[in-house]
Amino acid sequence: MFQWLKQLFADSPVDFEKRCRMRIHWGVRFMILGAAAVLVVVLNHGQVPVMYAENDSGDFLPQFYVSLGFAMAASGAVTVVKNFRCLKNDGLKKQRALEETDERNRLLGLRAWAYSGYSMFLLLYLGILAGGFISVSLVKILLAVMAVYGLNLLIFRSILSKCM
Amino acid sequence: MKNRIQELRKAGRIRQEDLAEAVGVTRQTIISLENGRYNASLQLAHRIARYFDSAIEDIFLFDEEE
Numbered sequence: 001m002f003q004w005l006k007q008l009f010a011d012s013p014v015d016f017e018k019r020c021r022m023r024i025h026w027g028v029r030f031m032i033l034g035a036a037a038v039l040v041v042v043l044n045h046g047q048v049p050v051m052y053a054e055n056d057s058g059d060f061l062p063q064f065y066v067s068l069g070f071a072m073a074a075s076g077a078v079t080v081v082k083n084f085r086c087l088k089n090d091g092l093k094k095q096r097a098l099e100e101t102d103e104r105n106r107l108l109g110l111r112a113w114a115y116s117g118y119s120m121f122l123l124l125y126l127g128i129l130a131g132g133f134i135s136v137s138l139v140k141i142l143l144a145v146m147a148v149y150g151l152n153l154l155i156f157r158s159i160l161s162k163c164m
Numbered sequence: 165m166k167n168r169i170q171e172l173r174k175a176g177r178i179r180q181e182d183l184a185e186a187v188g189v190t191r192q193t194i195i196s197l198e199n200g201r202y203n204a205s206l207q208l209a210h211r212i213a214r215y216f217d218s219a220i221e222d223i224f225l226f227d228e229e230e
Contacts, residue, residue: 013205039178098185098188098189098190099190101188102188102190102192103189103193103204103205103207104190104193104202105190161167
């Protein structure tokens with residue numbers, strides 16, 4: 001059931017062309033989502049409907065969604081162009097495939113994720129300790145993030161133990 | 165784990181790029197293997213051994229104390 005997770009393992013074979021095609025699809029989705037974020041702000045005359053409005057909601061949120069929308073659309077477009085070029089150019093495809101399927105590079109990527117995860121957990125813990133001196137809401141938010149993070153860790157550990 | 169990749173490669177006058185391409189990794193991986201900074205997976209060790217027409221244990225020297 002969770003065999004798809006094995007694709008992330010450093011020793012699993014990679015179908016590079018399939019990966020490029022998948023990235024093109026995701027790039028298009030990102031472009032659509034980005035355009036939708038901008039459209040929501042434009043259709044609401046520069047405003048974002050907010051359930052619990054705060055002092056700076058009116059200024060911050062429209063700018064945030066417009067910037068996020070453009071950034072998403074641009075990154076989606078870059079992804080599409082990059083991967084399309086890669087599929088069309090055999091030399092480039094071979095070079096990129098080698099770089100992406102190289103086992104050391106894949107292991108580096110996985111370890112970078114793991115170490116950033118450990119450090120994020122530590123930073124959250126420090127944030128919670130320091131947050132008590134700033135605001136109770138901040139502590140609650142950080143605790144919630146840490147709980148979700150811990151839960152994710154347990155879920156993936158349990159799933160992965162069944163895969164390998 | 166120590167290995168004899170550099171020794172065998174130099175003996176055969178093989179460039180790092182050529183070995184890397186033949187075994188399906190980047191040149192940087194070959195450099196890391198030769199410097200002992202990275203240990204090859206079993207699959208890669210097998211491909212390297214096959215490239216040099218040797219057994220894995222003749223190229224990768226397993227130290228029991230490690």
